[in-house]
Amino acid sequence: xxxIATGGVTLLNRKLVxxxxxxxxxxxxxxxxxxxxxxxxxxxxxxxxxxLDVRGRTVVIVDDGLATGSTMRAAVAALRREGPRRxxxxxxxxxxxxxxxxxxxxxxxxxxxxxxPMHAIGEWYQVFEQTSDAEVTACLARRAPTGAxxxxxxxx
Numbered sequence: 740x741x742x743i744a745t746g747g748v749t750l751l752n753r754k755l756v757x758x759x760x761x762x763x764x765x766x767x768x769x770x771x772x773x774x775x776x777x778x779x780x781x782x783x784x785x786x787x788x789x790x791l792d793v794r795g796r797t798v799v800i801v802d803d804g805l806a807t808g809s810t811m812r813a814a815v816a817a818l819r820r821e822g823p824r825r826x827x828x829x830x831x832x833x834x835x836x837x838x839x840x841x842x843x844x845x846x847x848x849x850x851x852x853x854x855x856p857m858h859a860i861g862e863w864y865q866v867f868e869q870t871s872d873a874e875v876t877a878c879l880a881r882r883a884p885t886g887a888x889x890x891x892x893x894x895x
Contacts (some may be wrong), residue, residue, distance in 0.1 A: 740766070742809040743773050744817035745781065745790075750809055784875055794822040800845075801829045803867075804860035808837030815844050832863045 741751040749770060756766055798818060802811050808843065811828065818826060825846040830838075832851050834857035842848045852863070861867035 742813035743770065743777060743887040744785065744813035745819050746778070746817045748813050748817045748820075749842070750813050752807070752809065780872070784870060784879055786876075786879070790821075792821075793818065795824050797827060798823045799827045799829055803831070804863060805830050805833035805837040805850075806857060806860050807835070808841050808891070811837070811841055812844065815841070832860060833857070 740755050740759070741749065743749050751766065769865055772785055800811065800818065802814075804819055805811055811830075815826060815828070826844075827847040827849065828845045829849040831850070832852045832854065833841075835853045835855065838848070838853055853861070
C-alpha cells in the first residue's frame, strides 16, 4: 500500500488503501510498525556509524527490480533531502510504468529489461530469496573502512 524511508518519508497508494477498505487507523498502525522496523534496521546496519554524507555527490541506488516502484520512489525522496548532485537508479528489470515514473525523478537510469507483462520481480530470477539481516551486516562489515562514498573523479 506504499513505502517508507529514512527521514519520515511516507508514500501511500491511496487508491489501493481505498479499494482495500483500510481505515486511517489501520494504515497508521502499519506505518508505525514499519517505522519501528526501519529504525531497528538502520541501527543494526549502521553499527553506530552516522549516515553517509552524500551532499554534492553522485549516488547510485540499486534495487532488485521495480514492480510498482514505490520503494524506489521513497528511497529517491529520502535521498533528495540529503542534497546529492546526481542520483543514478540501477535495476535489472522493471515494469514500464514504474520505470517511466522514476526516470523523471533521477538524473540517470540503468535498466536491463522492461518485460510486458510484468507480474512480479521474482519471475525474473532463478533464486529470489529475502536477504537476512545477518547477510547484510556481514556485507557491510567487509566494506572499506572509509565507507561506500568515494570522491568524484577529478577532471583535468
